[in-house]
Amino acid sequence: MTPIPVLESARLVLRQWHDDDLTEFAALCADPQVMRYFPAPMTRLETAALIGRIRGHFNEFGYGLWALERKDTGAFIGMTGLLNVDFDAPFGPAVEIGWRLARRHWGLGFASEAAWTCLRCAFAQLQLEEVVSFTTEGNLPSQKVMQAIGMQQDVEGSFEHPRLPAGHPLRPHVLYRIDRSHWQQTLRA
């Protein structure tokens, strides 16, 4: 499938990955603060493999995690996008929205702005019926992004992430959802 090459918001370009994004992205994925709610920071090799998987997802499904570039400086600042849930989730099959930004670009509304753009793509362009998002219980900054883009918590949907071992402190996850009609309502509000 041909990847959706680019999306645009007021301050950001959501684009395909360039080979030279690796250095910045590897630094971001090696930052223990950025990776605080993940099992561990990532090595450069692991980050390179992740970019490979992201490109593969775009080639297979047309959508994926876009690289984010600031229009004002041209800086690469992280990623936001849509991906198929790839584990046996009680709410699956589903398309997830996710984000990861470099620390110096937090607190500026970039994650929410990119996420709004991806939701528009999901519902207006890809004609999806629903998008989900999930994160470990303690990741409140991520849950704030979910709330900011109109997602609602499915309290009954909280789950233990099967990729983490039983008893791991990050294992309990919260689930948020938004469907097309709710997204349309948020546009009218």
Ligand SMILES: CC(C)(COP(=O)(O)OP(=O)(O)OC[C@H]1O[C@@H](n2cnc3c(N)ncnc32)[C@H](O)[C@@H]1OP(=O)(O)O)[C@@H](O)C(=O)NCCC(=O)NCCS
């Ligand atoms: C989750 C993450 C992307 C959130 O980033 P963020 O910058 O806090 O999120 P937003 O883009 O929504 O920005 C919101 C903040 O910007 C502020 N802001 C400033 N200018 C703004 C603007 N023009 N528009 C909106 N918000 C703005 C808001 O007040 C808010 O600040 P607050 O959190 O102090 O209330 C970031 O913490 C991150 O990358 N974490 C590590 C990776 C991660 O955990 N990913 C999720 C895994 S499930």
